[in-house]
Amino acid sequence: MNSAPITTWEGAKAYFTFADQPGVLMVISALALAVCVGTIAAMIRHENACVRKANGA
Amino acid sequence: MENAALLAKIEALEASVALTKTVNAEVFYWWCTALMIAIHAGFLAYEMGASRAKNALASGLKNLLAFAFLVPTFYFFGWWIYLAFPTGFTVSEASSAGVAWGESMGPNLGDNASGIFWAAFTLFAATTASIMSGAVIERIRMSAFTILAILLGGFVWILGASWGWHPEGWLTTSWGLHDIGAAGCVHMIAGFFTLGVLINLGPRIGRFNADGTVNHIAGHNMPMSLIGLMIIVMGFFGFLGGCIIYNGGTWMTIYNTPTTLSAFAFNTLMGVAGGMIGSYLVTRDPFWMMSGALIGVISSAPGLDVYFPALAFLISFVGGCVIPKLADMLLVRFKIDDAVGAVAVHGFGGVWGLLAAGIFASGYPNVSGPAVSFSGQLMSVVVFAILGFAPGFAASYVLKMLGLLRTDPKIELAGLDISEVPVKAYPEASTIPAFTGEALSPAE
Numbered sequence: 192m193n194s195a196p197i198t199t200w201e202g203a204k205a206y207f208t209f210a211d212q213p214g215v216l217m218v219i220s221a222l223a224l225a226v227c228v229g230t231i232a233a234m235i236r237h238e239n240a241c242v243r244k245a246n247g248a
Numbered sequence: 249m250e251n252a253a254l255l256a257k258i259e260a261l262e263a264s265v266a267l268t269k270t271v272n273a274e275v276f277y278w279w280c281t282a283l284m285i286a287i288h289a290g291f292l293a294y295e296m297g298a299s300r301a302k303n304a305l306a307s308g309l310k311n312l313l314a315f316a317f318l319v320p321t322f323y324f325f326g327w328w329i330y331l332a333f334p335t336g337f338t339v340s341e342a343s344s345a346g347v348a349w350g351e352s353m354g355p356n357l358g359d360n361a362s363g364i365f366w367a368a369f370t371l372f373a374a375t376t377a378s379i380m381s382g383a384v385i386e387r388i389r390m391s392a393f394t395i396l397a398i399l400l401g402g403f404v405w406i407l408g409a410s411w412g413w414h415p416e417g418w419l420t421t422s423w424g425l426h427d428i429g430a431a432g433c434v435h436m437i438a439g440f441f442t443l444g445v446l447i448n449l450g451p452r453i454g455r456f457n458a459d460g461t462v463n464h465i466a467g468h469n470m471p472m473s474l475i476g477l478m479i480i481v482m483g484f485f486g487f488l489g490g491c492i493i494y495n496g497g498t499w500m501t502i503y504n505t506p507t508t509l510s511a512f513a514f515n516t517l518m519g520v521a522g523g524m525i526g527s528y529l530v531t532r533d534p535f536w537m538m539s540g541a542l543i544g545v546i547s548s549a550p551g552l553d554v555y556f557p558a559l560a561f562l563i564s565f566v567g568g569c570v571i572p573k574l575a576d577m578l579l580v581r582f583k584i585d586d587a588v589g590a591v592a593v594h595g596f597g598g599v600w601g602l603l604a605a606g607i608f609a610s611g612y613p614n615v616s617g618p619a620v621s622f623s624g625q626l627m628s629v630v631v632f633a634i635l636g637f638a639p640g641f642a643a644s645y646v647l648k649m650l651g652l653l654r655t656d657p658k659i660e661l662a663g664l665d666i667s668e669v670p671v672k673a674y675p676e677a678s679t680i681p682a683f684t685g686e687a688l689s690p691a692e
């Protein structure tokens with residue numbers, strides 16, 4: 192996988208991975224957001240399980 | 249030949265000076281950001297100490313979650329919102345620099361500014377969430393807090409910052425708002441957002457008796473809270489340093505008016521002292537004395553660049569005297585159980601700071617917009633109050649309706665740590681009732 196947007200450091204500006212592929216950046220961003228949302232969903236599940244346990248279910 | 253060599257040397261020297269300025273600016277904000285992390289270390293200690301032993305780790309976990317979630321949220325949305333909405337609700341062209349997948353939002357040899365400014369603003373965002381977190385301890389669900397923290401830190405406050413803490417923000421260009429130290433967009437918005445949440449969240453079990461009288465719920469470690477509050481004060485030197493625009497050569501306020509770091513040093517310290525003395529005078533309580541230090545910072549924050557230091561001291565002293573009384577009023581008269589006084593300290597402290605600037609800094613010219621005035625400050629206070637309160641109330645109301653806002657009463661009584669956290673704060677103290685959840689009354 193070639194993630195480098197540059198072939199030389201001469202005149203380089205935005206040089207982060209996939210900087211020349213906005214579509215890939217959007218997919219990576221969506222995955223990062225999904226991690227955040229998924230963790231909050233897991234948090235809610237954990238809390239619900241604690242409530243069931245506290246109530247003897 | 250000699251002239252050509254001389255010109256080449258001058259060009260090299262100019263390039264070197266320009267690079268030094270750029271590096272200086274980067275280094276300045278890098279360390280401001282690092283110092284601001286102390287605010288969160290302070291809030292962590294302060295809120296764990298203010299919790300009963302059975303909730304100590306859950307309170308701390310909440311602070312850690314807020315910090316962790318605010319960083320990506322502010323990356324994906326916050327910075328774009330700041331650049332997008334200075335004129336109101338119309339998206340500005342400058343917002344393209346804040347799009348998460350844009351060229352400015354990552355390593356870029358042609359842009360030394362975006363990363364460090366984003367980082368400093370991210371820490372401001374996390375501070376708003378930390379302001380809310382202390383008020384809601386011991387009964388809010390972790391997930392609800394995280395969602396509300398994201399809403400506050402990633403969206404709401406930064407819209408206020410775009411409106412009133414931006415060179416082109418409409419509150420300044422239309423009304424002349426002067427709020428150098430972010431008392432409005434950070435403290436007021438976070439305080440009023442918290443008030444909206446507290447109304448829906450309700451008090452901790454045992455806080456009020458059937459006849460409406462109040463039970464004192466003591467935290468388990470007052471010394472830790474005091475140390476935490478002092479660490480927050482230290483962190484505010486990073487926060488307020490980050491409020492100054494430094495381009496490596498000159499210092500400017502967020503409104504592009506000239507200032508110096510010395511001005512901020514004079515008035516920040518005098519404000520801290522004034523707030524501490526004021527709160528000590530009216531309470532004799534070390535917790536409120538250190539909260540008074542925060543009140544002092546917030547009271548003087550809007551005019552840090554222009555106040556005569558003794559005036560900053562007096563403004564903060566008045567804040568330190570009055571705000572603890574307003575916290576009492578919220579508790580006794582309105583039955584708002586704000587565990588650490590965050591609404592009063594940050595929300596009402598911010599109101600006082602902005603109004604004080606309208607009284608004592610009136611007439612100072614702005615680069616864009618009319619001069620500072622009391623009416624401009626007052627109208628901005630109303631905007632910040634509504635902008636903070638409305639989304640806090642609405643979002644927490646929705647969570648409440650979904651049964652997601654507050655933890656189960658059994659868990660609240662037993663303690664959130666024993667129910668939800670897989671480790672113990674004080675394992676050697678497992679036989680002491682206060683540490684095991686076997687409290688003698690709901691308020692213990």
